[in-house]
Amino acid sequence: MGIGMFMFLFVTAVSIDSFGIGCVLGLKKVRITMKGIALIAMVSGGMFLLSSYFGHILINFVAPEDAEKIGASALIGIGIYFLWQFFKKDKTTTEEVEPWLHPTKVLNDPVAADVDRSGGIRGKEVWLLGAALSLDTIGAGVSGALIGIPTFHTALLITAATFLMLGGGMLSGTKLSDKAESLSILPGVLLIIIGLIKLS
Template structure:
């Protein structure tokens, strides 16, 4: 089993979570344990089923082609993530209560009632938004043969840790470069995972 790829994928999948935690922390918006765990559970479900879908798809092509295809998908998603972060660099924050579709496009708007606490209901939309960003990557990772079970477990653990740590650190920082560049780092890491899977 490719433990390096498992860990790198889990980290890449949760860089958005860390960035969200930092952003909420800087806004003094709390994410209690129950909502945090709910987000992790949704992330785990999305990761597991997307990777299983990737494993299912490889039944129709050779193992070498499956690994190459999965790696290329991960690289393309990494490039897309980088491009998306560049395009959204000039976006402005919404002041009014966001709709579900707006939360899915930008998870930082999950605090819909602006009470500076993410409720368990708001965490469902936040978890879904973060998970949707990782589905295509999960399919690509599954196609490369990375363990779906262990990737799911580690992704869930890191989700709780990254959001919790990010929130606590964010409350102590006026600004952070990581919150602004988490998408860039995630894109780079995904590209590295894809290259690693091609070269090994």
């Protein structure tokens, strides 16, 4: 499989959650400005870029033949974690959790990013949603560097894909929200597939 297809699967895996979250926000009529969506997308791309550089530093301490195996194994581990989070979501209780201290709460309940319940995500809340959406790019960035995925171009693609998916999800909101929630299973599946291909 060519590097182009790997990049496509990789970018899809780390950004498709944005579409589902956008759909939920659209359904709940929680607004985000275009500037806010662009900032969230840049946070995701920036976090991938930063974590990828850590991955490139690690390469200096790992034998070349082992780096790809470690990266692939890490992607599989991240994918399994995503699947566990997806299936765990329906079993968790609705306890009050402070989203500023636990950004992962926003992934399970996107409306929690609207901390002040104003009907719009603005100011610091944009950074909160950006941090939540970029959580998966951190581990993926390190692993992606180890398996040889181009850093800068992938970061740009993640930024663009997150912008389009989050914005598109919000526009789709009421029509696709129920179906889009099931897309949350895709990141884990895709990362596992990429890892298995790289290990084979």
